[in-house]
Amino acid sequence: MTTATLLDGKAAAAEIKRELAGRVTILKGRGVTPGLGTILVGDDPASHSYVGGKHRDCAQVGIASIRVHLPADATQADVEAAVLRLNADPACTGFIVQLPLPAHIDTHAVLQLIDPAKDADGLHPANLGRLVLGIPGALPCTPRGIIELLRRHHVPITGRQFCVIGCGITVGRPLGLMLTRKSEHATVTLCHEATQDTAAHARVADVVVAAAGVAHLVRPDWIKPGATVLSVGITRTVEGILGDVHPDVEQVAGSLAPPVGGVGPMTRAMLLTNIVEAAERG
Numbered sequence: 001m002t003t004a005t006l007l008d009g010k011a012a013a014a015e016i017k018r019e020l021a022g023r024v025t026i027l028k029g030r031g032v033t034p035g036l037g038t039i040l041v042g043d044d045p046a047s048h049s050y051v052g053g054k055h056r057d058c059a060q061v062g063i064a065s066i067r068v069h070l071p072a073d074a075t076q077a078d079v080e081a082a083v084l085r086l087n088a089d090p091a092c093t094g095f096i097v098q099l100p101l102p103a104h105i106d107t108h109a110v111l112q113l114i115d116p117a118k119d120a121d122g123l124h125p126a127n128l129g130r131l132v133l134g135i136p137g138a139l140p141c142t143p144r145g146i147i148e149l150l151r152r153h154h155v156p157i158t159g160r161q162f163c164v165i166g167c168g169i170t171v172g173r174p175l176g177l178m179l180t181r182k183s184e185h186a187t188v189t190l191c192h193e194a195t196q197d198t199a200a201h202a203r204v205a206d207v208v209v210a211a212a213g214v215a216h217l218v219r220p221d222w223i224k225p226g227a228t229v230l231s232v233g234i235t236r237t238v239e240g241i242l243g244d245v246h247p248d249v250e251q252v253a254g255s256l257a258p259p260v261g262g263v264g265p266m267t268r269a270m271l272l273t274n275i276v277e278a279a280e281r282g
């Protein structure tokens with residue numbers, strides 16, 4: 001049996017961070033220190049750990065960190081005030097509101113208040129609209145990380161058949177938009193909960209991206225031998241982190257991004273890239 005080549009997001013992200021550190025040095029020479037802000041509401045351990053990782057990354061490349069932490073019972077007005085403060089803070093080049101927000105908060109109302117020029121996640125309606133129209137703007141970090149991971153491993157994109165499983169707002173839906181731009185020009189099938197036969201769509205794909213958040217959804221018999229597979233969604237259990245792709249897929253795929261050390265580190269590297277680009281635009 002063969003074993004898939006690893007799409008190593010940890011190594012690619014380390015390389016990107018070295019490149020960004022050089023660009024940050026140049027910015028600092030011009031008197032500009034890029035700053036990433038994060039707004040975290042509540043005490044979800046996973047969210048805390050993600051936000052911690054983002055600030056560790058910032059320290060590595062010389063980006064300043066601005067951390068805002070609000071209690072779980074923060075009101076809509078409290079969260080909106082935090083957004084407005086970072087919009088107005090000249091030390092903050094760009095920022096993110098860590099998702100998910102507590103259920104009593106209107107997420108769309110919060111995201112719409114972010115200054116689109118400071119939208120490090122690329123999730124503001126103005127930036128998603130620019131993506132649809134093909135106008136330059138901040139791009140969502142995870143889809144951007146997926147495309148960058150494929151490029152750095154020389155996986156062909158143009159003209160290839162992609163099956164994207166899951167069409168959430170942070171991964172699947174914007175990934176479909178990005179992959180069908182002129183610069184990528186892939187053919188994309190977006191599958192979701194109501195798709196009749198997701199396995200049949202996956203089987204014909206050159207690249208399968210699993211971003212549904214359903215543990216071990218993608219089985220070995222769903223994969224065309226030699227295809228590229230990315231396990232993006234994760235489910236936390238007492239036994240540890242389970243990816244959307246069953247581990248045995250490794251025996252069929254040509255290359256595979258694992259649920260840990262694959263797309264996750266690339267998402268973080270693209271967040272830093274969005275900040276450095278925003279600082280360079282000035």
Ligand SMILES: Nc1nc(=O)c2c([nH]1)NC[C@@H]1CN(c3ccc(C(=O)N[C@@H](CCC(=O)O)C(=O)O)cc3)C=[N+]21
Nearest residue numbers: 096097098099100121141259260261262264265267268
């Ligand atoms: N506004 C917002 N923007 C986001 O980009 C965002 C978000 N909210 N909410 C949650 C999801 C999830 N996400 C991850 C990023 C990195 C890893 C990552 O680096 N994972 C490590 C493992 C980390 C671990 O062990 O938990 C790895 O794959 O090696 C994972 C997940 C960003 N998200």
